[in-house]
Structures are given as structure tokens and as C-alpha cells.
Amino acid sequence: MEPTEEILLVAYRTMRTIRSFEEKLVELVTRGKLGGFLHTYIGEEAVAAGVCANLKENDHVASTHRGHGHCIAKGVDVRGMMAELFGSSSGICRGRGGSMHIADLEKGMLGANGIVGAGIPLATGAALTAKLKKTGGVGVAFFGDGASNQGAFHESLNMAANWKLPALYVCENNGWGEFTPTEFVVPVEDIAERGRSYAMHSLIADGMDFFDVYAKSGEAIARARRGEGPTLLECKTYRFAGHYVGDTLVYRSKAEADEWITQRDPLRLFETRVTGEGLIAVEDLRRIDREVGERIAEAVGVAEAAPFPDPGELLRDVYVTEEAGR
Numbered sequence: 001m002e003p004t005e006e007i008l009l010v011a012y013r014t015m016r017t018i019r020s021f022e023e024k025l026v027e028l029v030t031r032g033k034l035g036g037f038l039h040t041y042i043g044e045e046a047v048a049a050g051v052c053a054n055l056k057e058n059d060h061v062a063s064t065h066r067g068h069g070h071c072i073a074k075g076v077d078v079r080g081m082m083a084e085l086f087g088s089s090s091g092i093c094r095g096r097g098g099s100m101h102i103a104d105l106e107k108g109m110l111g112a113n114g115i116v117g118a119g120i121p122l123a124t125g126a127a128l129t130a131k132l133k134k135t136g137g138v139g140v141a142f143f144g145d146g147a148s149n150q151g152a153f154h155e156s157l158n159m160a161a162n163w164k165l166p167a168l169y170v171c172e173n174n175g176w177g178e179f180t181p182t183e184f185v186v187p188v189e190d191i192a193e194r195g196r197s198y199a200m201h202s203l204i205a206d207g208m209d210f211f212d213v214y215a216k217s218g219e220a221i222a223r224a225r226r227g228e229g230p231t232l233l234e235c236k237t238y239r240f241a242g243h244y245v246g247d248t249l250v251y252r253s254k255a256e257a258d259e260w261i262t263q264r265d266p267l268r269l270f271e272t273r274v275t276g277e278g279l280i281a282v283e284d285l286r287r288i289d290r291e292v293g294e295r296i297a298e299a300v301g302v303a304e305a306a307p308f309p310d311p312g313e314l315l316r317d318v319y320v321t322e323e324a325g326r
């Protein structure tokens with residue numbers, strides 16, 4: 001189905017927010033304002049935006065160590081996210097989660113995850129719950145090509161296919177798992193082949209093209225909602241920066257990165273298409289750029305001003321207390 005103008009405007013805002021949010025994070029780390037380990041999603045925005053444009057609030061998403069984009073696309077508030085990265089009490093997880101453990105159950109975000117592959121069974125569980133409770137919802141797992149070597153991936157796909165769960169497995173194949181090229185550790189040509197071995201509907205999308213991701217994930221999600229079972233969607237994409245902020249990038253060639261960055265930038269491809277086809281005016285895109293910039297600057301201000309959590313709260317949420325159990 002063709003995306004409406006409203007969907008396209010939301011998609012652009014989502015992709016621009018992910019890009020600007022993370023560019024701001026890199027700047028803050030470089031200026032010594034922000035600590036911790038950060039994995040940026042820049043270059044992969046069309047995947048999160050394309051898939052989540054087909055989701056509703058009661059659908060569930062499980063993410064990865066590269067999770068800011070999935071959180072933003074699923075509607076998590078950027079002010080709460082920024083504060084979380086600053087470790088402040090106004091953070092979405094009260095400053096306990098940081099970059100790799102942002103979760104917001106009200107928005108259906110089951111969490112970013114520091115353990116590679118660990119979100120896959122969580123989304124499978126959400127899909128099982130949706131099926132048993134007949135909520136009409138779907139469970140979506142985002143994960144990398146590296147994570148498709150994990151046992152949890154294979155167990156989840158087997159179970160989901162066997163029980164026809166309303167699940168979508170989105171493999172973000174960016175060609176690298178940390179510093180190892182995918183072909184060095186994955187013997188199949190396409191990760192999508194792995195889904196077929198579980199008799200699962202499997203598709204490949206151009207992960208730099210919002211329109212392709214939107215159409216293919218839309219088809220998969222509609223199948224899931226109709227009770228026709230899960231899909232593995234492999235999105236061919238690329239992370240523009242290193243594995244983490246501070247990565248010296250000695251393992252990959254500059255020519256490889258430059259080609260993706262100059263020829264395949266998902267925001268630029270989107271802009272060229274929507275303005276070329278007269279779907280959205282360029283002034284609307286620039287207005288969104290300005291609004292997003294202001295929102296992120298405001299988020300930084302709020303986060304910096306917020307106090308750290310009270311040390312007296314240290315054990316809160318660590319153990320189940322009588323009060324919390326009620």
C-alpha cells in the first residue's frame with residue numbers, strides 16, 4: 001500500500017529525529033558532557049521508520065544495543081530518552097537504563113538490550129501473548145546480522161513458525177558485526193534464507209529506502225494480524241559511523257563507507273523521491289528539520305538541569321517488594 005502524505009510526514013520527522021538526536025549525542029560525548037557506551041543508528045533510520053509506520057501503540061517492539069532509533073520510531077519521548085542518557089532522575093527509566101536499556105512499556109517498547117539477540121525471544125513472547133489474548137497486536141524484534149547466529153534467534157523462529165505467531169523479525173544487515181564482516185561468520189548469501197529453513201515467510205528489503213521497508217513490513221504485519229504467521233524481513237543497510245562512538249574504524253575501508261554515505265543516505269533518498277514526485281514540499285521538510293532541532297535542544301536543556309536520582313532510591317525496582325507486588 002502506498003503511504004499517505006500524513007505517513008510520509010511522520011516518517012520524515014522520525015528519521016530526522018533519530019539523525020539529529022544521535023548527532024547531538026556524538027557532539028555531547030566529544031565535548032565530555034556525556035559518558036557511557038553509545039552505538040549510533042545513523043544510516044539505518046529508514047528501517048525503524050518504515051517498520052514502525054505500520055505499528056500501533058499496542059504492538060510490541062524489542063530492540064538492540066543500537067536502540068535509539070527503534071525507541072524514537074515507536075514513540076518514546078525524546079526528552080525522557082535524553083534525560084536517560086544523562087542518567088538523570090527525569091529519564092524514561094529514572095536514569096537506571098542509559099543508552100542500551102531504554103524501555104517504555106506504555107509505548108510498547110520492551111527495551112533496547114545490551115545482550116546481542118536477547119530481544120528476539122522477548123518479541124516472540126509478546127507475539128505469543130497477543131495470540132493467546134487475541135489483542136490483534138504483533139511482536140517485532142529488531143536485530144543485527146550478527147544476532148542471527150545466536151541460538152535465541154533460531155529457537156524463536158522455530159517456535160514462532162510452528163505456532164504461527166503474529167511476529168515480525170527484522171534483521172538489520174549492515175554488513176558488519178562489531179569488527180567482523182558478515183560473510184566471515186554467516187555462510188548463507190542472505191539472512192532471509194534462514195527464515196525459509198523454518199518454513200517462515202521471508203523477504204528482503206532495501207533498508208536505505210523507506211518506501212521499500214514500509215511496503216514489505218506492511219505486508220508482513222498485515223499477514224501477522226490476519227493470523228497467517230510470522231515473517232523474517234532482512235533489510236540491507238549500513239551504519240555510517242563505527243560500531244560505537246570512539247571506534248577507530250581501522251577494519252573497514254573509507255571508500256566503502258563513503259559510497260553508502262554519499263549515494264545511499266536514507267534521508268536524502270527519501271527527500272529526492274518525495275520532492276521529485278511532488279508528494280511533499282521541500283519547505284515542509286525544512287520546517288520539520290527546524291522543529292526537530294528545537295525539540296532536541298530543549299531535551300538537552302531539561303536533561304542537564306535535572307538532578308541525578310536520589311541515592312536512597314538505589315534498591316528500588318531491584319527486588320520485588322511487598323508494595324511493588326501489590
Ligand SMILES: Cc1ncc(C[n+]2csc(CCOP(=O)(O)OP(=O)(O)O)c2C)c(N)n1
Pocket residue numbers: 065066114115116143144145146147148172174176177178243
Ligand atoms: C551475547 C553477546 N555477545 C557478544 C556481545 C558483544 N557485542 C556487542 S555488539 C556486537 C555485534 C553485534 O552485531 P550485529 O548483531 O550485527 O549488530 P550491529 O552492531 O551490526 O547493529 C557484539 C558481538 C554482546 N553484547 N552480547
